[in-house]
Amino acid sequence: MAGLLAAQALSTHVDHVTVIERDVPGNKPEPRKGAPQGRHIHALLARGARILERLLPGLQDNLGAAGAPLVDWIGDSCVSNQFGAMPRFTSDLRTRACSRPLLEFVIRNRVLQNPRVTFQMETDAWQLVTTDDHARVIGVNLRHRATGALSTLLADLVVDASGRSSKAFEWLTALGLTPPTEQVVNSALAYASRVVRMPADFKPDFKLLIQRIRPPHGRRGGGMYLIENNTWMVTLGGAKDEQPPLDDSGFIEFARQLDPNLITPNASSSAPLLHDLLARSEPLTPIVGYQRTENRWRHFEELERMPAGFVLMGDAVCAFNPVYGQGMSTAAMGAELLQQWVADGGSAKVNGTRAFQKSLANLVRTPWLLATGEDARAVGIVDRTRAVRFNHAYIDALLGLTNSNHKICKAFLDVAHLVKPPASLFAPGIALPVLIRMVATTASKRSKPSPRPTKAEALVPIS
Ligand SMILES: Cc1cc2nc3c(=O)[nH]c(=O)nc-3n(C[C@H](O)[C@H](O)[C@H](O)COP(=O)(O)OP(=O)(O)OC[C@H]3O[C@@H](n4cnc5c(N)ncnc54)[C@H](O)[C@@H]3O)c2cc1C
Structure with a gap:
């Protein structure tokens, strides 16, 4: 995804872009080995959808024509957690919903129409080619996967957008350079997913259903999401010893335990229940698992020496826990930055690479903080500074209000969709009710002994 968007973004300012891809994507949307x-579930956040539309005008219509429904992330969503159900109202947080293979297929077809971009499929990028002093990257060595034929592609700029499995560490080490430090926050979340079809009499008034159990009741969640061809992607997730099973009955039982009424009896809502729907559905694919979900940030921006003519972006730099749905949008933000950097002559400047990686790091920081702030808490990495304790209490109070206060709900989702900065959550109209709730929560904790768990709570393992 980062590579396709980078190619499109660069094509407005350079003569020619070649996309090197090790897979041979088919002529219809389907999952492939290089993008397991x-x-x-692959949700495109509002920020990502807006950037995609700027890079590829008319893309949302292309997706619609390919069968992707339009989803209002508030109006069409049934979201419940231990506080109850989130309100539903019409909003501007709207994107096309589809499977990742369809999104990628439609974007690739658009990029294929660009006369300045060509694709070299079934080809591994396996080594950087540099000047003798290793100061500048001047191309890549390639290997054709089927024939083993080796070749070299010379280029003014090489962009590594090869995802989590990027070989940049090895490449830089081979040039005698120090690889970057890595920051990892791993909440050990495992996904299990399948595509289902609902019975013909199923006429839902929603397109997205999410049931999430947050600590202390557990660290599990699940959702179903309307995608193309009137089918639904169902994904269940759980951390450590709460991983979703990959067999049919275990899958449905896991979904049953997400029932908000089981966790918080007084938070009951009229929203449909995931396990009820799942039990009525017809499976269209096997259940598949995925475990490589850690947040991982490789700090290329900190390197004293980076060869000119080489930049990195997308998951190759920073990959997120997918539960926050930020990866594709952050890749799109990186592609926009790349376009601007080339337009400003950044690739020709001394230290241009470092400047790009620094600007990218600044972009990545917000999604990184949003993802790892929650995950670090979930795995017990406790930063005891007063500021962090305050932030955690503030976010908890804010989340508690999202279910009853439309303004706070929208403000929270604007930040989650990366369209507004986190600082917007401290605007006066938001901060006041949140602070009042914080004070009330603290006062009630001080005055009450800890309650014994209810029968329903006791059923659920406390992580
Ligand atoms: C389970 C899961 C769910 C996710 N859900 C969401 C979501 O809901 N919303 C969201 O925005 N993001 C989601 N993401 C993240 C998203 O998939 C990525 O952030 C996004 O695709 C950008 O990644 P990328 O393009 O950098 O890497 P990738 O998408 O991994 O692409 C890397 C490409 O490089 C190719 N490649 C790798 N090495 C080589 C090589 N040496 N030579 C040639 N080609 C090579 C691969 O075949 C692949 O095509 C999810 C991720 C996971 C794991």
């Missing part, structure tokens, strides 16, 4: 995440 394509078998799991």
